[in-house]
Amino acid sequence: MSNIEDLKNSLLSEAKAEERKILSQAEKEATAITAKAKETAKKIKDDAKKKASETLSLEKKERLSAAKLKAKRVYSDARNKAVEKMLEKIKKEFEELPKSKSYEKFLKELIKQGEKEIGTCTVSVNAKDAKLAKKASKNVTSKAESIAGGAIITSKDKKVSIDNSFEAIFENKKEELTRIIYLEIFTEKGGMK
Numbered sequence: 001m002s003n004i005e006d007l008k009n010s011l012l013s014e015a016k017a018e019e020r021k022i023l024s025q026a027e028k029e030a031t032a033i034t035a036k037a038k039e040t041a042k043k044i045k046d047d048a049k050k051k052a053s054e055t056l057s058l059e060k061k062e063r064l065s066a067a068k069l070k071a072k073r074v075y076s077d078a079r080n081k082a083v084e085k086m087l088e089k090i091k092k093e094f095e096e097l098p099k100s101k102s103y104e105k106f107l108k109e110l111i112k113q114g115e116k117e118i119g120t121c122t123v124s125v126n127a128k129d130a131k132l133a134k135k136a137s138k139n140v141t142s143k144a145e146s147i148a149g150g151a152i153i154t155s156k157d158k159k160v161s162i163d164n165s166f167e168a169i170f171e172n173k174k175e176e177l178t179r180i181i182y183l184e185i186f187t188e189k190g191g192m193k
Helices: 002-051 053-095 103-118 127-136 166-186
Strands: 121-124 150-155 161-165
Touching: 002 053, 002 166, 053 166, 103 121, 103 127, 103 150, 103 161, 150 166, 161 166
Parallel strands: none
Antiparallel strands: 121 150, 150 161
């Protein structure tokens, strides 16, 4: 499983670089928005002095608040987009795992774990993994599943199923991966803040 750890570290490193780039761009946009808002606020101030000082104060505060809110939204959107990009990269890399040398062992572990939990069962895999799966279990079905990799283990009565497909594993770990990406990229420990 160290391949997954290496993959995680590699992708997190890429994520940091990508995030720095996106955040730099977002910060430039936020600075431009804030600068424009300040310029607008100054003009309003000059005009408002002629009319009434009360109007000036209220409008300036509202515009600056709106500009700050918009800048925060741009920054937040950039962070979320960067995290989504990294999750997509991780998913694609994960789906490439069947091409690695360690995949056969990984697949066998997924199958054995599922069979141990369920007992008498059937094992479903994609067409490419059928040969490897048959080395790990005599319960492999001939019907190929539409999954990127991994296995789906189902009890004989079909009442219990363990979905160890790549798609299910990724979805089950997505929240944790998102948290890790945010921690690694957006905290002092991981890089930016």
